Amino acid sequence: xxxxxLGEFGLIQRLSTVLGSGSPAQLVLGxxxxxxxxxxxxxxxxxxxxxxxxxxxxxxxxxxxWEDLGWKALAENLSDIAAMGGAPRxxxxxxxxxxxxxAEEAEALYAGMxxxxxxxxxxxxxxxxxRSPVVWLHITVIGESLPVRAxxxxxxxxxxxxxxxxxxxxxxxxxxxxxxxxxxxxxxxxGSARIIAxxxxxxxxxxxxxxxxxxxxxxxxxxxxGLLADVGHICERSKxxxxxxxxxxxxxxxxxxxxxxxxxxxxxxxxxxxxxVCTGSRGALDQANSRLQILGxxxxxxIGAIVRQAGEHPEVRLREASGExxxxxxxxxxxxx
Amino acid sequence: xxxxxLGEFGLIQRLSTVLGSGSPAQLVLGxxxxxxxxxxxxxxxxxxxxxxxxxxxxxxxxxxxWEDLGWKALAENLSDIAAMGGAPRxxxxxxxxxxxxxAEEAEALYAGMxxxxxxxxxxxxxxxxxRSPVVWLHITVIGESLPVRAxxxxxxxxxxxxxxxxxxxxxxxxxxxxxxxxxxxxxxxxGSARIIAxxxxxxxxxxxxxxxxxxxxxxxxxxxxGLLADVGHICERSKxxxxxxxxxxxxxxxxxxxxxxxxxxxxxxxxxxxxxVCTGSRGALDQANSRLQILGxxxxxxIGAIVRQAGEHPEVRLREASGExxxxxxxxxxxxx
Numbered sequence: 001x002x003x004x005x006l007g008e009f010g011l012i013q014r015l016s017t018v019l020g021s022g023s024p025a026q027l028v029l030g031x032x033x034x035x036x037x038x039x040x041x042x043x044x045x046x047x048x049x050x051x052x053x054x055x056x057x058x059x060x061x062x063x064x065x066w067e068d069l070g071w072k073a074l075a076e077n078l079s080d081i082a083a084m085g086g087a088p089r090x091x092x093x094x095x096x097x098x099x100x101x102x103a104e105e106a107e108a109l110y111a112g113m114x115x116x117x118x119x120x121x122x123x124x125x126x127x128x129x130x131r132s133p134v135v136w137l138h139i140t141v142i143g144e145s146l147p148v149r150a151x152x153x154x155x156x157x158x159x160x161x162x163x164x165x166x167x168x169x170x171x172x173x174x175x176x177x178x179x180x181x182x183x184x185x186x187x188x189x190x191g192s193a194r195i196i197a198x199x200x201x202x203x204x205x206x207x208x209x210x211x212x213x214x215x216x217x218x219x220x221x222x223x224x225x226g227l228l229a230d231v232g233h234i235c236e237r238s239k240x241x242x243x244x245x246x247x248x249x250x251x252x253x254x255x256x257x258x259x260x261x262x263x264x265x266x267x268x269x270x271x272x273x274x275x276x277v278c279t280g281s282r283g284a285l286d287q288a289n290s291r292l293q294i295l296g297x298x299x300x301x302x303i304g305a306i307v308r309q310a311g312e313h314p315e316v317r318l319r320e321a322s323g324e325x326x327x328x329x330x331x332x333x334x335x336x337x
Numbered sequence: 338x339x340x341x342x343l344g345e346f347g348l349i350q351r352l353s354t355v356l357g358s359g360s361p362a363q364l365v366l367g368x369x370x371x372x373x374x375x376x377x378x379x380x381x382x383x384x385x386x387x388x389x390x391x392x393x394x395x396x397x398x399x400x401x402x403w404e405d406l407g408w409k410a411l412a413e414n415l416s417d418i419a420a421m422g423g424a425p426r427x428x429x430x431x432x433x434x435x436x437x438x439x440a441e442e443a444e445a446l447y448a449g450m451x452x453x454x455x456x457x458x459x460x461x462x463x464x465x466x467x468r469s470p471v472v473w474l475h476i477t478v479i480g481e482s483l484p485v486r487a488x489x490x491x492x493x494x495x496x497x498x499x500x501x502x503x504x505x506x507x508x509x510x511x512x513x514x515x516x517x518x519x520x521x522x523x524x525x526x527x528g529s530a531r532i533i534a535x536x537x538x539x540x541x542x543x544x545x546x547x548x549x550x551x552x553x554x555x556x557x558x559x560x561x562x563g564l565l566a567d568v569g570h571i572c573e574r575s576k577x578x579x580x581x582x583x584x585x586x587x588x589x590x591x592x593x594x595x596x597x598x599x600x601x602x603x604x605x606x607x608x609x610x611x612x613x614v615c616t617g618s619r620g621a622l623d624q625a626n627s628r629l630q631i632l633g634x635x636x637x638x639x640i641g642a643i644v645r646q647a648g649e650h651p652e653v654r655l656r657e658a659s660g661e662x663x664x665x666x667x668x669x670x671x672x673x674x
Contacts, residue, residue, distance in 0.1 A: 028382060028490055028492070029492070029494060032495070032496075032574065033421070033494050033495050033496070033574070034386060034417040034418075034420040034421050034495070034558060034559060035384040035385055035386035035417050035418060035420075035421045035423070035480070036384070036385045036386070037382050037383070037384050037385075037421065037482070037490070037492055038382065038383050039382055039383075039485075040377045040383050042379065045365060045374050045375065045376055045377075046374070046375050046376075046377050046383065046479075047372040047373070047374050048372055048373045048427065048429055048462070048463060048477070048479060049371060049372035049373070049429075049463065050429045050430075050431050050463060050464060050465050050475075050477060051431075051465055052431040052432075052433060052465045052467045052475065053467075054433060054467055054468070054469045054470075056470070057467060057468050057469065058467070080371040080372050081371075081372060083371040083372075084370070084371050084372045084374065086372070090385065092385055092386075092387040092477060093387075094387050094388075094389040094431070094475045095389075096389060096391060096473065125385070126385060126386065126387060127387060128387050128388055128389045128475075130389045130390075130391055130394060130395070131391070131394050132391045132394065132471075132473065133391075133393070133470060133471055134469075134470055134471075136433065136469065136473070138387075138389065138431045138465075138475035140385070140387060140429060140477040142383075142385060142479070143372070145374070148376075153365055153374070155365070155366070155374055157366060157370050158369070158370050158371070159369075159370070221371060222371060237369065237370070
């Protein structure tokens with residue numbers, strides 16, 4: 001049914017049905033009033049992040065299904081909470097839709113979001129749907145930190161890297177960018193299904209983020225813009241210089257099989273892997289790895305180090321296979337560029 | 338400077354400068370990381386609301402300045418927190434901008450939001466800026482309730498109206514719709530400036546919402562769609578029938594002067610006044626009025642009553658000046674219609 005026939009209130013009704021009725025005990029009021037209402041967990045900090053996705057800028061409905069779009073849009077936000085070492089709790093969804101779109105498409109989008117939310121124990125508790133010339137999605141996720149104890153707040157930030165820290169990543173990189181290329185080339189060869197799924201339905205590293213905080217790590221960012229660009233963000237905010245050894249960067253094996261030596265570039269600059277890159281002491285990283293093993297999660301891999309306080313312009317240097325050390329400019333995605 | 342030359346990170350830098358550095362003691366981390374982080378107030382419930390505004394659908398940059406757009410966009414969200422009886426605390430802003438727009442326009446928008454935030458003790462702590470074919474704004478506001486004590490949660494909801502309740506509004510209605518007409522007609526006659534300001538820079542009734550909760554009122558909604566439509570939302574959610582006496586509805590005096598008898602229609606269906614309409618006992622409303630008087634706030638005015646449990650289709654009836662009682666269909670704004 002076209003949205004122009006259904007109207008806003010009819011659509012909200014149908015989307016509420018997709019979300020179902022299960023809700024956590026701490027939720028006082030979900031969808032349907034002027035605001036969602038909940039009880040926070042005592043002694044935990046509240047975390048909040050927003051992310052906007054616009055048709056034609058961030059996604060292409062030619063290569064992405066509505067379900068996958070819903071999953072990925074939420075996953076990107078959950079990844080921001082993971083990158084702070086928090087647990088996601090609630091999501092609010094702003095949805096812009098052209099009037100010629102159908103209720104079934106909006107329902108499929110919500111089904112994908114719901115699936116992702118359920119996988120990470122998050123609940124969609126509010127939103128807003130409006131008419132718009134293009135499809136866009138604006139998602140807010142509220143999370144909570146581990147309980148506050150003595151010492152530094154139990155969160156991961158971009159600004160806590162210190163000279164002497166090792167740099168580590170929570171898993172292999174390059175799968176998402178390789179998956180996007182395969183989608184664009186309509187490649188259905190062996191191994192492609194897994195990395196296309198890595199692009200369409202990324203898994204935010206929520207458990208790993210919390211393990212890192214518990215182990216005493218205090219600096220991380222999620223890899224959305226690309227490893228080098230995101231380490232660049234850490235360096236800018238922490239005012240430090242970093243060195244990364246390209247030989248140590250774990251490249252996704254299916255990406256390597258499909259793209260050979262070009263896969264390293266995808267791992268360094270491709271982005272959207274939604275792994276975490278963190279900095280910390282050898283002891284903290286070892287402790288995190290012990291715990292990750294118990295949980296059946298992938299271990300962190302050391303790829304470099306924070307080498308010094310930065311000069312005026314914080315730098316990320318990459319040691320290439322040749323042994324040469326090159327300054328890599330921040331290559332992050334510039335949305336208005 | 339065109340956004341296409343500045344890039345996303347440059348824009349974020351400039352917008353952060355507009356917001357300034359003042360932040361409340363409970364804020365652990367504001368703009369610049371993967372998420373904002375704060376300490377909640379013990380014993381208070383958390384409230385969260387989102388609202389999206391799209392150029393050409395919800396606003397027209399021909400009749401609205403960027404500053405006014407910023408004020409109003411945030412004010413609409415603060416009004417949702419007011420309608421729950423809460424105090425706004427933090428806002429996160431998603432901003433979509435075409436690449437041909439300028440940094441100065443975005444800065445003016447943020448200046449308007451900042452002014453509104455400061456007026457209501459709210460802090461902009463995060464956001465996302467993206468390229469988009471049209472301007473849109475998506476704002477999330479997080480608030481807190483009064484402390485939880487024994488009895489029902491200290492919030493106002495749409496679903497708590499009961500037969501026997503009186504219906505009251507926090508101030509005169511129709512100014513916003515009258516102001517919009519004057520803007521469209523380029524009318525600059527006497528009294529127009531005030532009601533045009535009521536349209537462009539509405540004042541959410543944050544203090545009144547909290548006074549209502551303290552006085553024991555438990556049901557309210559803010560008037561965004563129009564009085565009759567918004568009372569309709571209360572009736573639907575509370576499963577009750579309401580009667581409103583048109584003679585009792587306070588019509589904005591400048592709107593009445595400019596539009597004569599047509600001003601009543603603006604008060605009943607115009608919308609965007611962002612006053613609150615609540616239901617409660619005579620005793621609770623009297624107590625609220627005593628407190629509002631002490632605070633120098635406008636009193637609530639009784640305009641009708643909740644008359645019975647609803648049948649299958651909850652109804653709002655309007656007693657017209659003739660004495661006739663007519664069922665008024667919910668005339669709310671249908672975004673996809």
